[in-house]
Amino acid sequence: MSQPLRAGILGTGSYLPEKIVTNKDMEKLVETSDEWIVTRTGIKERHFAAADEFTSDMSTKAAQRALDAAGLKPTDLDLIIVATITPDMQTPSTACFVQTKLGAPQAAAFDISAACSGFVYGLSLARAFVESGFYKRILLIGAEKLTSFIDWKDRGTCVLFGDGAGAVIIGPSVNGEHEILSSYMSANGSEADLLKIPGGGCRFPSSLETIENRLHSLKMDGKQIFKIAVKVMSEAVLEAAKRANITLDQVSLVIPHQANDRIIQAIGERLELPKERVFVNVDRIANTSAASVAIALDEAVKAGKIQKGQYVAFVAFGAGTTLASSIVKW
Ligand SMILES: CC(C)(COP(=O)(O)OP(=O)(O)OC[C@H]1O[C@@H](n2cnc3c(N)ncnc32)[C@H](O)[C@@H]1OP(=O)(O)O)[C@@H](O)C(=O)NCCC(=O)NCCS
Known part of the structure; x- marks a missing residue:
């Protein structure tokens, strides 16, 4: 078969x-x-x-x-x-x-x-x-x-x-090399106002007024985003592990979205992970939104931080709000 x-x-x-x-x-x-x-x-x-x-x-x-x-x-x-x-x-x-x-x-x-x-x-x-x-x-x-x-x-x-x-x-x-074992995605549209670029869509088509009101640039409620991010990203790592039928102890490296080192450290603390099991490059790269986890993964691979057979977790949270996680067995 x-x-x-x-x-x-x-x-x-x-x-x-x-x-x-x-x-x-x-x-x-x-x-x-x-x-x-x-x-x-x-x-x-x-x-x-x-x-x-x-x-x-x-x-x-x-x-x-x-x-x-x-x-x-x-x-x-x-x-x-x-x-x-x-x-x-x-x-x-x-x-x-x-x-x-x-x-x-x-x-x-x-x-x-x-x-x-x-x-x-x-x-x-x-x-x-x-x-x-x-x-x-x-x-x-x-x-x-x-x-x-x-x-x-x-x-x-x-x-x-x-x-x-x-x-x-x-x-x-x-x-079975580098196999994606689990995937988790969710969204909470009721939090859409927390992070947005309001102008340029059909709700606020480009006009002199939208430019004067600076609607074409990113608006963010940083404090709220911070609080939600720590909670939901921690939960999403656990959910991805559960769906992969592994425990968090088995995960060698968590690669979180790189928005803020304090968010990353807080997730590590909540999950009781030692620092070396949480990947960080936000100090050099800052927040690159959708590129963030992809760049971090490539850097982790090139730096030899992921070895064959190890479990790696990806987790990200962003505007929408959206949340996603995954476990890969390297
Ligand atoms: C944006 C963020 C760093 C702000 O940190 P914070 O501790 O919440 O800071 P606050 O917004 O309370 O601002 C504190 C003070 O610093 C000031 N401040 C804001 N930006 C500043 C800057 N770049 N430099 C100096 N002072 C600044 C504020 O005006 C405020 O001053 P006030 O108290 O006189 O009003 C933090 O909320 C954050 O990282 N949030 C998550 C952002 C994120 O991850 N976004 C993407 C998610 S995918």
Whole structure:
């Protein structure tokens, strides 16, 4: 009898723009201090994309690296999914730009919008496509150029974000390697007002008024988001472990969405995990929304922090609000 298809991560890649912006640099833009940013968020620096470098460009670079790691060519792909809230354009999808830039004309392409949970949502989606036999090789990218959607006059948000992209290739797992064991997704639309970019949609179409009222940049209730994030992200890690039929003790590394080091540390404490079992790069990269977990995964792999046979947990929470988690056996 043939075994059921199981999806796995065949390769990872990431890309960070060249320009590094430190907290000292941010002090020149808004009334803030390195001390405030570090103590409240753990962020020391972030990468900013160049003016002519778009979400699709960063996506394509991360994608090529993931393809190389998987030993595949763009023409091997069946589908390209880009998780982003900062697309090149309202339409067409950023995934269509990536398809052309990468040279994968045979692949279907679309974007998903689940904010900071976008990449982990996408992992569930790609897994379902592979395990149903519908598609064999999927390129999943999390990418953001958040600097195009930040209110540079709002010191409460502009210091928190950076640009970048991360990518994985999802396909049938060979010998159970890098297999996605569980997926969990949820959303709470009643919390939609906590984090949003209100302008530019059909509710507030672009106009002089929406520009004057700064509706095209990110608005956030940071305190509320903080409280909810710690609780629900901790719960989601446990839910993913339960669905994978493992205990938290068996998880070697948790890779959480990198929004704020205090949120990450609080999750670690709540789950009683030692520091070395929770991945952190928010100090160097800041919050890159949908790209965050994808970049962190690639960095963890490259740094040798994930060994064959170990269980890794992904967890993310973001605007919507959305929440997602997953367990992968490396
Ligand atoms: C944004 C965040 C760092 C703010 O931290 P906080 O401890 O809640 O800080 P507050 O909002 O209470 O602000 C405290 C003071 O610092 C000030 N402040 C805000 N941003 C500042 C900055 N960059 N530099 C200096 N002071 C700043 C505020 O104006 C406020 O001053 P006031 O007391 O005189 O009004 C924190 O709430 C957070 O990280 N939230 C989650 C954000 C997040 O993860 N978003 C994405 C989720 S996917």
